Amino acid sequence: MPQRVLKFSKTMPDSSIFVHGAISADDIANAIQRLSEFQNIGAHSIFIGQVRSDAIEDQIVSAIDYAAYKEMAEQKALELISETVQTYQLNTAMVQHSLGMVKSGEICLFVLTASRHRKSSLEACAYLVERIKKELPVWGKEILEKGGHIWKKNTE
């Protein structure tokens, strides 16, 4: 009998949502590849967050140094993923977030939702990204090229 619902996972390589430093394109490729064995999946939606080189009062952001209240964040991520999987009837959802330094142009967040049809995966992906941005206890310190830092503020 075909497996209907794949057990959701927080991440790809291990049980934590956090990876040290940038998320590599290989990590993302591997996550997509891994799901090919679940042949009841018809749609993957992915969100990739990349560190933007903002200019703040003629200072350029060269990297973001991420810190988290890890235990709370892991717990919260699990809640959010499990709620999203149930609400949108997903086959699976994955979340990876960077900790520590991520340079401008590198990837700091990866979210994947997979379902039978496109509508639920697309909507679930947007929903999960918003919840992550609002509710995960993670903070970004924007490191300025000429020295010093500014605390990142998330926009709506």
Next chain:
Amino acid sequence: MEKNRIKILAFGQLTDHVASSGFEMDFVQDTDTLKERLYENYPGLKNLHFSIAVDKKIVNSNTHLAAGCEIALLPPFSGG
């Protein structure tokens, strides 16, 4: 840690004002008293917005503190 002390974790921009590894204070009974003490000891925190989490749950009203509970000061999140 002595029994009459509490350990407080702080994150994000609060770590410009207190140690990022956390700090200790004399035990207080509830979160309202905790805030008063924090503002006395670290006046720089007065101008910053933050929530208090007790044992990893954000509390929105005055909450009784038990010995050995984990307190964390959480400024607005900015992940992703």
